[in-house]
Amino acid sequence: MVSNLPPGQFPDSALPFRLPLVLLRVTSSASSSPAIIRVRGLSKRYGNHTVVNDVGFTLAAGETLVLLGPSGCGKTTLLKMLNRLIEPDAGTVEVNGSDIRTQKPELLRRGIGYVIQQVGLLPHYTVAENVAVVPTLLGHNPADISTRTTALLTRLHLPAERYAGQYPSQLSGGQQQRVGLARALAADPPIILMDEPFGALDPITRAAIRRDFRELEELRNKTIVLVTHDVAEAFELADRIALLDGGVVQQLGTPRELLFRPANDFVRRFFEAERLSLQMQVLQLSDLLIFIKSTNHQQSLASALPSLPASATIREALEALTRPSETPDPQLFITQDSVNAQPVTLSQLMLAFGEAVQSIKTTRVEE
Numbered sequence: 598m599v600s601n602l603p604p605g606q607f608p609d610s611a612l613p614f615r616l617p618l619v620l621l622r623v624t625s626s627a628s629s630s631p632a633i634i635r636v637r638g639l640s641k642r643y644g645n646h647t648v649v650n651d652v653g654f655t656l657a658a659g660e661t662l663v664l665l666g667p668s669g670c671g672k673t674t675l676l677k678m679l680n681r682l683i684e685p686d687a688g689t690v691e692v693n694g695s696d697i698r699t700q701k702p703e704l705l706r707r708g709i710g711y712v713i714q715q716v717g718l719l720p721h722y723t724v725a726e727n728v729a730v731v732p733t734l735l736g737h738n739p740a741d742i743s744t745r746t747t748a749l750l751t752r753l754h755l756p757a758e759r760y761a762g763q764y765p766s767q768l769s770g771g772q773q774q775r776v777g778l779a780r781a782l783a784a785d786p787p788i789i790l791m792d793e794p795f796g797a798l799d800p801i802t803r804a805a806i807r808r809d810f811r812e813l814e815e816l817r818n819k820t821i822v823l824v825t826h827d828v829a830e831a832f833e834l835a836d837r838i839a840l841l842d843g844g845v846v847q848q849l850g851t852p853r854e855l856l857f858r859p860a861n862d863f864v865r866r867f868f869e870a871e872r873l874s875l876q877m878q879v880l881q882l883s884d885l886l887i888f889i890k891s892t893n894h895q896q897s898l899a900s901a902l903p904s905l906p907a908s909a910t911i912r913e914a915l916e917a918l919t920r921p922s923e924t925p926d927p928q929l930f931i932t933q934d935s936v937n938a939q940p941v942t943l944s945q946l947m948l949a950f951g952e953a954v955q956s957i958k959t960t961r962v963e964e
């Protein structure tokens with residue numbers, strides 16, 4: 598019965614069983630959609646050095662998998678084996694059920710978007726010509742290419758009337774990166790591979806492009822494999838993370854699973870320095886509802902206070918609650934549906950956050 602409810606909504610009768618629900622959410626994993634990428638036993642050696650060692654995973658359509666790990670752990674090598682830029686020594690990659698070795702590498706790559714840190718725009722092509730490269734190679738209708746190019750550039754904050762005719766050297770690094778993203782999306786491939794796509798950008802541009810990335814309609818249904826060594830970026834963008842060390846996947850799971858159920862000491866240590874901030878990014882208001890004391894409130898107050906959905910993260914709630922305010926203990930409403938709204942003050946939220954984290958830890962120890 599409880600599992601049929603949307604996240605964050607619990608019937609009163611479920612009260613005594615609320616604690617295990619927090620745990621259940623930690624263990625919930627990948628989607629059950631059909632696999633679009635299936636990797637088995639993938640290995641690559643250079644001389645005596647095994648840089649990717651027996652890696653396997655299955656990716657559902659629409660999923661974003663982040664390959665995370667320290668420098669030199671094999672992320673780029675693994676990514677490049679997915680579009681045959683590097684051939685493995687062992688193992689297989691299947692895309693939509695067929696072994697990629699049965700396709701010519703250049704044909705395979707036209708069907709898989711690829712975004713890299715160095716962007717790799719063609720310097721003597723205009724922005725519009727760069728975006729149009731793959732659809733042109735695929736023989737798409739020129740009018741359709743032009744319409745899509747204009748739409749993509751506009752969506753990525755590069756209005757075509759201003760930027761379409763410019764050359765890459767006339768653009769900033771962030772603008773070039775946006776053109777790189779538009780180019781990867783131009784032929785509407787179902788799969789996009791991204792290698793440190795935001796790595797060369799300053800923190801503000803990086804945050805802005807990451808926000809666009811999350812909100813971009815064109816990316817919504819794509820299956821994405823993204824390489825990064827930035828933990829916060831991985832947690833922000835991933836459905837699942839494959840954390841690598843020495844070419845071996847140390848753990849593959851949701852950000853919650855890696856944070857709250859680390860498979861080994863390497864995984865635990867990897868997130869240690871940013872643990873608090875990651876917990877605030879991973880836990881949602883819905884996880885805290887059971888720890889917030891219900892108070893009677895006037896419905897009329899709801900419209901006067903800021904509100905956030907129960908799916909908002911603790912970080913988003915803290916951002917909302919710590920804006921300059923006249924009130925010593927500001928509050929907001931957590932909206933669960935059109936009828937139910939739970940008021941919470943900043944101090945209640947902090948207390949509930951502490952209790953939620955503690956309860957997850959406690960439940961683990963008791964297992």
Ligand SMILES: Nc1ncnc2c1ncn2[C@@H]1O[C@H](COP(=O)(O)OP(=O)(O)OP(=O)(O)O)[C@@H](O)[C@H]1O
Nearest residue numbers: 643648666667668669670671672673674675824826
């Ligand atoms: N062509 C090559 N010849 C020999 N060694 C290589 C080659 N390409 C990569 N390596 C080695 O393989 C290991 C993994 O490299 P890879 O670029 O996949 O790591 P990475 O995790 O992407 O690192 P980074 O985050 O620094 O980009 C490194 O030790 C690297 O030196």
